[in-house]
Amino acid sequence: MRVLVTGASGFLGRRVAQLLVGGGDDVVSIGRSALHPDSPVRTHLVADLADPAQVEHAAGKSGDVDSIIHLAALVPKHAAEDVAATAFAANLMGSVHLFGAFGRQGQANVVASTAEVYGFPEPGDPIREDTEPQPRSWYGASKVAAEIYCRTLERHDQMRIAILRFTVLYGTGDTIQRAIPNFVGSAVRHEPIRVFGGEELRDYLHVDDAARAVMAAWRGRLSGTFNVGSGKGVSVRDAVLRMAGGRSALEQHPRQKPAADIVLDVTRFREATGFSPARVFPDGLEEQIASAAAADARL
Numbered sequence: 001m002r003v004l005v006t007g008a009s010g011f012l013g014r015r016v017a018q019l020l021v022g023g024g025d026d027v028v029s030i031g032r033s034a035l036h037p038d039s040p041v042r043t044h045l046v047a048d049l050a051d052p053a054q055v056e057h058a059a060g061k062s063g064d065v066d067s068i069i070h071l072a073a074l075v076p077k078h079a080a081e082d083v084a085a086t087a088f089a090a091n092l093m094g095s096v097h098l099f100g101a102f103g104r105q106g107q108a109n110v111v112a113s114t115a116e117v118y119g120f121p122e123p124g125d126p127i128r129e130d131t132e133p134q135p136r137s138w139y140g141a142s143k144v145a146a147e148i149y150c151r152t153l154e155r156h157d158q159m160r161i162a163i164l165r166f167t168v169l170y171g172t173g174d175t176i177q178r179a180i181p182n183f184v185g186s187a188v189r190h191e192p193i194r195v196f197g198g199e200e201l202r203d204y205l206h207v208d209d210a211a212r213a214v215m216a217a218w219r220g221r222l223s224g225t226f227n228v229g230s231g232k233g234v235s236v237r238d239a240v241l242r243m244a245g246g247r248s249a250l251e252q253h254p255r256q257k258p259a260a261d262i263v264l265d266v267t268r269f270r271e272a273t274g275f276s277p278a279r280v281f282p283d284g285l286e287e288q289i290a291s292a293a294a295a296d297a298r299l
Helices: 013-022 052-062 084-102 138-157 179-188 207-219 236-244 267-273 285-298
Strands: 002-006 026-031 043-046 067-070 108-114 160-166 168-170 193-196 204-206 224-228 250-253
Touching: 002 013, 013 026, 013 207, 026 052, 043 052, 052 084, 067 084, 067 207, 084 138, 108 138, 108 207, 138 160, 160 207, 168 179, 168 207, 179 193, 179 236, 179 285, 193 236, 204 207, 207 224, 207 267, 224 267, 236 250
Parallel strands: 002 026, 002 067, 026 043, 067 108, 108 160, 160 224, 168 204, 193 250
Antiparallel strands: none
16 A cells, blocks of 8 residues: 555654554655665655645655554644644644645544643543543644544544543653653763652553554554553552663652553453554663663764
């Protein structure tokens, strides 16, 4: 099949592209910058998804595709970058432009979303898909808006779209400034790891498993919204202790922001696909630390 992949140079996207190419599918990628020379993708369209003219031009050059796997997103590196106009332009309007140019009746498509759409839910059982989204960031709000667009588009244009709400991903190659990469960076530099609170639970999913989940949703031609994670909660403090492992001291500080447990109920996706993670945290963490240490040594 001819599959259009967005975010093919990203943390998750490059793994999905490798699986598709390895399975014999014809992969077309689209993005603002060129792919890494080692990418298995041979057809790349340079276009900013936020620019409808660029996306339409790219579609005219590439021709039709059988499916769209939309993994690209603008994720703020820190709170100051979480700007409403920027988030909605990239994550909502980018999706509108993408499907407007490449979407076709009968396609089976996959769109990556995030558990950040839930915000800080009330304490209790793992979060189900029918939990009301209450995002606390413009990034999360823009993903909710993109989900609503996709649900409407699916009915309007008679296509199938699987929306995957991913939990926290970890693994080698993660460049986003979030907890695990930040903690790993401190550990490999033997710097103190600072934890603010740390009692809250998080659901961690290895990026290789996330790529397998995308493929399962795509092959199964799923329609609907699905939580994708491990379904298991790990306290942030325990995660840090595993990373410190004699490499760094742990600095405990009082919590500065509200806390909530973010653990997903993954029953729906498991029953639809049979998917279960091959790696459960901290499996793969030592590999991530070793990779970060090697990269740090080259600087």
